[in-house]
Amino acid sequence: MKLKSIFLCVIFLGFISCKKEVAKNEKKEINTSHITVKSYAYEELKPLLEKKDDKIYVINFWATWCAPCVKELPAFEKLNKEYASKNVEVLLVSLDFPKQKEKKLIPFIVRKNLQSKVVLLDDINEDVWIKAIDSSWSGAIPATIIYNKNSRNFYEKSFDYETLEAELQTFLNQ
Amino acid sequence: MKIIKSIVVLIVAGFLTAFTLKIVDTGYKIGDTIEDFSLMNTDNSMVSLRDYKDAKGFIIIFTCNTCPYSVANEDRILGLDRKYKKRGFPVIAINPNDPIAVPNESFEKMKVRAQEKGFTFPYLLDTGQNVYPKFGATKTPEVYIVTQNDLKVQYIGAIDNSSRDASAVTEKYVENALDALLTGEKIEKTRTRAIGCAIKVQ
Numbered sequence: 001m002k003l004k005s006i007f008l009c010v011i012f013l014g015f016i017s018c019k020k021e022v023a024k025n026e027k028k029e030i031n032t033s034h035i036t037v038k039s040y041a042y043e044e045l046k047p048l049l050e051k052k053d054d055k056i057y058v059i060n061f062w063a064t065w066c067a068p069c070v071k072e073l074p075a076f077e078k079l080n081k082e083y084a085s086k087n088v089e090v091l092l093v094s095l096d097f098p099k100q101k102e103k104k105l106i107p108f109i110v111r112k113n114l115q116s117k118v119v120l121l122d123d124i125n126e127d128v129w130i131k132a133i134d135s136s137w138s139g140a141i142p143a144t145i146i147y148n149k150n151s152r153n154f155y156e157k158s159f160d161y162e163t164l165e166a167e168l169q170t171f172l173n174q
Numbered sequence: 175m176k177i178i179k180s181i182v183v184l185i186v187a188g189f190l191t192a193f194t195l196k197i198v199d200t201g202y203k204i205g206d207t208i209e210d211f212s213l214m215n216t217d218n219s220m221v222s223l224r225d226y227k228d229a230k231g232f233i234i235i236f237t238c239n240t241c242p243y244s245v246a247n248e249d250r251i252l253g254l255d256r257k258y259k260k261r262g263f264p265v266i267a268i269n270p271n272d273p274i275a276v277p278n279e280s281f282e283k284m285k286v287r288a289q290e291k292g293f294t295f296p297y298l299l300d301t302g303q304n305v306y307p308k309f310g311a312t313k314t315p316e317v318y319i320v321t322q323n324d325l326k327v328q329y330i331g332a333i334d335n336s337s338r339d340a341s342a343v344t345e346k347y348v349e350n351a352l353d354a355l356l357t358g359e360k361i362e363k364t365r366t367r368a369i370g371c372a373i374k375v376q
Contacts, residue, residue, distance in 0.1 A: 066372075141372065158372075
């Protein structure tokens, strides 16, 4: 008798897990609830773009819907990992739609297992902050800043790991 | 050794600066006269600015099928055409993306998008990607307002000050520029910026 109920239970569970298969993505989303991404207005983000300590900061402007941005993310992740001990910090500034933070951005971070710090820049008046971030920036993403207390470079382009590392080296050699 | 290193760094820095400046300097600036173009519309007709004899000018918008910032602005682009075509400034939309680099940007997909959204304006494919570099467009969406009689660029930039959220807009740059042109006043902001998707090339 007992065996029969266990058997039934197993079959029943089997059914449920089969049905759940389709909804796997949703399930993952539920598991992401512990991850939070801070939203910043430009004035709040600004201090992170001009720190005067001994670190080198690599700031990447990106979005989950931006294909070239997603393509180059592994390069930034690798840099973050390889150079963490050399006083280098990567910050990923998302320009996703603020309304899609929970639905798209956070699940993406979990799915790609992003280790670099991610923040969301949620501010209107792009015209003001794009120029403030760099006078040469047209507003196209991906875009990247590498800076330390002495110098700063801005790049409106895509990177692969080699070119990104080469850029970082010019800062490390200073 | 250190000297060699610094020289290398200087050279690299020099190159980078040159590169950055080059980006800024390419393309039309405010007051420049643009070259007319002839591009294929989604109804299979060829469209040129010279076809619009009665227009006072054009709202030329580089946009595309897939960029979420473009999609988020589609209703606003339709709104601009609705409001300003009858006042002499029709919208001319141009897709600058390479359809081979991004299959969803193909001419066929453009037809579908124009149909779905009920575009009231031409939606042109920049075949061969020869037109957008002349404008110096770098992303979608990006607006150029051009007057018809002299083909001069009067405004370059964003539609308004909140591309991600239409309900949060507090400043309509393109409408302000058009209203100024229509009343013979000086455009207050001739150059604005917004976030957009980089134009896709192969």
